[in-house]
Amino acid sequence: MQRPDAFEHASIQWGDDGKSVRGLIVRCPCGACEKLPLGGSRFVTSEPDSAAREHQAVRRRLVPKGWFIGRARREHRCPQCNALRTTSQHMPRPSLPKQMPVEPPLLSLAQQVAPDIKRIMALAEQIGQRQIRKAKR
Numbered sequence: 001m002q003r004p005d006a007f008e009h010a011s012i013q014w015g016d017d018g019k020s021v022r023g024l025i026v027r028c029p030c031g032a033c034e035k036l037p038l039g040g041s042r043f044v045t046s047e048p049d050s051a052a053r054e055h056q057a058v059r060r061r062l063v064p065k066g067w068f069i070g071r072a073r074r075e076h077r078c079p080q081c082n083a084l085r086t087t088s089q090h091m092p093r094p095s096l097p098k099q100m101p102v103e104p105p106l107l108s109l110a111q112q113v114a115p116d117i118k119r120i121m122a123l124a125e126q127i128g129q130r131q132i133r134k135a136k137r
Contacts (some may be wrong), residue, residue: 006055007073012037024054026062026069032078034062 012023012035023037036058059069066079077085 006051007058007071008073009038024058026058026067026076027073027079028076028081028082029074030078032080034065034067038062062095 005019008025010023010025011020014021021037023035025033025035028034062069065081068082070076070079
C-alpha cells in the first residue's frame with residue numbers, strides 16, 4: 001500500500017507560458033527533483049485507491065527516465081542515485097584468502113634469552129660437579 005504523502009503536492013510552473021498548475025514534486029535525497037502536473041481531477045478523488053493510482057501514474061512517467069519511486073518520500077531516487085544504488089547491490093564483495101599465511105610469533109626478550117640461561121645453568125652445574133669430584137680426590 002502506498003502512503004498518501006509519498007509525493008509533495010504543490011503549485012508548479014508548467015508549459016511554454018509558465019502557467020501555474022497543481023502538480024507533484026518528486027524529490028531525491030541528493031537534491032534532484034522532478035515536477036509533474038496533475039492532469040485534471042483524475043488524481044484528486046476521495047476514493048480509497050486514489051493514492052495508489054497517483055503512485056502508479058508517477059511511476060509510469062518517471063521509471064522510464066531512470067527514477068526509482070519508493071513508497072515514502074525519502075525512498076525516491078533520481079537516475080544518478082538509482083544507478084549507484086543498483087550497482088552497489090550487485091558489486092562482488094572482496095573475498096578473503098582461503099588460508100591466512102602463518103607467521104611465527106615474535107619472541108619476547110625473556111624467551112630469546114631463556115635458551116642461553118639454560119645453557120649457562122647446565123655449564124655451571126657441570127663445573128660444580130667437577131669441583132666436587134676434585135675435592136673428593
